[in-house]
Amino acid sequence: MDNLFVGQVIGAGLVLCSLLWLVVARVRIPEGAPPGSFGWPLLGETLDYLSWRCKGGSAAFFNDRRKRTHILFSPTVVILGADAHKLLQNDGYKSLTFGHSQTLQDLFGEKSLILTEADQHKRIRKAIMGPMNWKSLKSQIPTLKELSIETLKTWEGKEVSAMKELAKFTFYSILGLLLSLKPSPYTETLRQNFDILAKDGTNSLQLKIPGTKYSRALQARKRLVDGIKLVLDDRRKNGKPSEDFLDHLMQPREVSGSDLHLSDEEIIDNILFFIFAGYETTSTALARIIQLLADHPHELNLVKAEQKGVLQELGDEGCLTWEKLKGMHYTSMVINEALRLSHLGTDVFLRTSKQDIVFHGYTIPKGWNIMIDKATTDINPEIFKEPMKFKPARFQKKLPPYVFMPFGGGTRICAGMEFANLEMLVFIHTLINNYSWRLIQKNNDKVDFTGVIQKPKNGIPIFVQRISE
Numbered sequence: 103m104d105n106l107f108v109g110q111v112i113g114a115g116l117v118l119c120s121l122l123w124l125v126v127a128r129v130r131i132p133e134g135a136p137p138g139s140f141g142w143p144l145l146g147e148t149l150d151y152l153s154w155r156c157k158g159g160s161a162a163f164f165n166d167r168r169k170r171t172h173i174l175f176s177p178t179v180v181i182l183g184a185d186a187h188k189l190l191q192n193d194g195y196k197s198l199t200f201g202h203s204q205t206l207q208d209l210f211g212e213k214s215l216i217l218t219e220a221d222q223h224k225r226i227r228k229a230i231m232g233p234m235n236w237k238s239l240k241s242q243i244p245t246l247k248e249l250s251i252e253t254l255k256t257w258e259g260k261e262v263s264a265m266k267e268l269a270k271f272t273f274y275s276i277l278g279l280l281l282s283l284k285p286s287p288y289t290e291t292l293r294q295n296f297d298i299l300a301k302d303g304t305n306s307l308q309l310k311i312p313g314t315k316y317s318r319a320l321q322a323r324k325r326l327v328d329g330i331k332l333v334l335d336d337r338r339k340n341g342k343p344s345e346d347f348l349d350h351l352m353q354p355r356e357v358s359g360s361d362l363h364l365s366d367e368e369i370i371d372n373i374l375f376f377i378f379a380g381y382e383t384t385s386t387a388l389a390r391i392i393q394l395l396a397d398h399p400h401e402l403n404l405v406k407a408e409q410k411g412v413l414q415e416l417g418d419e420g421c422l423t424w425e426k427l428k429g430m431h432y433t434s435m436v437i438n439e440a441l442r443l444s445h446l447g448t449d450v451f452l453r454t455s456k457q458d459i460v461f462h463g464y465t466i467p468k469g470w471n472i473m474i475d476k477a478t479t480d481i482n483p484e485i486f487k488e489p490m491k492f493k494p495a496r497f498q499k500k501l502p503p504y505v506f507m508p509f510g511g512g513t514r515i516c517a518g519m520e521f522a523n524l525e526m527l528v529f530i531h532t533l534i535n536n537y538s539w540r541l542i543q544k545n546n547d548k549v550d551f552t553g554v555i556q557k558p559k560n561g562i563p564i565f566v567q568r569i570s571e
């Protein structure tokens with residue numbers, strides 16, 4: 103009897119909530135808003151979305167959806183294709199904002215690029231981007247070459263997890279770029295702390311209770327912040343310039359009247375966020391390239407031929423140059439094709455509308471979330487014939503504008519795009535000219551969709567051998 107009563111009360115409560123929801127939702131859907139369904143009361147279509155992500159990525163969810171939905175407690179509009187990318191590219195700071203995320207703020211700090219908006223974002227980006235273009239990055243080529251050689255030496259004659267080992271390579275590449283730090287027991291501790299920050303912090307409930315994964319991540323952040331502060335203090339005391347990213351950020355500067363001087367908080371938050379943004383994105387891209395080339399001998403031979411040509415042109419003592427890297431056309435197409443197939447930076451660009459936006463005849467109301475679904479465009483058969491096949495040569499032809507944006511676009515285009523390309527080209531050059539490898543597990547394309555980046559589940563185990571002279 104008691105149970106029946108409790109059941110009735112819960113049932114009535116649910117009906118009341120649903121009715122309230124319907125009323126509120128109805129009131130909130132302005133005329134001209136895109137068609138679609140808000141799904142269940144409160145939860146909307148969140149569970150559906152999450153389950154699609156775990157099963158096969160969000161592309162499958164979006165394909166099955168109409169334009170309006172309700173995810174993570176917010177009305178959301180899904181848009182895709184060249185026009186959606188064009189909006190992202192050309193909006194400036196007018197109608198799209200990144201939106202606030204408490205988790206990102208806790209983990210990377212409120213001054214990190216990702217959390218800043220409009221003028222503040224513009225100022226920090228201007229202050230930061232100086233050392234991030236191809237010309238300034240040239241000085242990184244010898245360091246990246248040395249790191250590639252040292253990394254690959256540890257793989258010789260062994261079975262290794264490409265994902266795990268490349269994560270070390272990309273971590274130390276970024277640490278070299280940002281802080282001029284080389285691999286050592288100290289930097290290995292930094293890496294372990296960073297893994298706790300990024301993995302535990304982004305894959306857990308936001309519970310700041312001692313013992314939880316989230317609070318472990320926050321403690322790791324504190325240790326990392328203290329470590330970076332030590333480097334900063336040391337630079338100020340010694341006054342010895344390293345001419346790296348940190349030195350650049352520490353210079354008080356003014357450009358065309360705007361004050362580009364960064365506070366210590368701004369410097370530290372952005373160093374942490376740069377490591378996060380450039381660490382597993384690039385290592386996963388390289389691991390996927392290794393996997394795809396092992397599975398496609400014809401394409402592998404074309405990369406080999408190109409890289410052998412570069413080596414011959416360089417001669418015995420020749421150093422890899424910026425011009426030579428820029429001339430690696432086929433290898434660059436392989437990188438693009440791997441990025442297209444793997445949606446590494448992100449499968450959706452998440453934004454919030456700052457004002458009503460008219461898109462394809464519908465009005466996206468102010469304050470709604472917008473998911474610009476990049477993954478579906480990456481495999482659109484009208485743009486990429488046989489989209490699931492690995493065909494780097496497809497990039498020989500000029501693509502229509504706005505269809506392929508692996509590094510995003512507009513005001514928030516990837517700040518490390520040039521560095522990522524440089525890093526990947528140097529590593530591939532060193533690998534291909536000195537080593538051969540085979541996959542330990544064939545036909546294992548299972549992907550882990552649960553994290554921020556979609557990663558091959560098996561870590562891509564490979565057996566690596568040095569090519570005899």
Ligand code: HEM
Nearest residue numbers: 215216379380383384387447508509510514516517518522
């Ligand atoms: C293959 C490697 C990489 C891929 C595919 C990639 C992709 C992306 C994408 C798609 C965005 C834009 C996200 C959005 O608009 O919502 C982005 C932003 C960003 N990336 Fe990358 N990235 C890569 C490597 C790197 C590296 C190596 C660094 C740093 C050294 C880096 C630093 C950043 C930063 C700081 C942002 C935020 C920019 C801003 O908000 O102004 N990324 N990246």
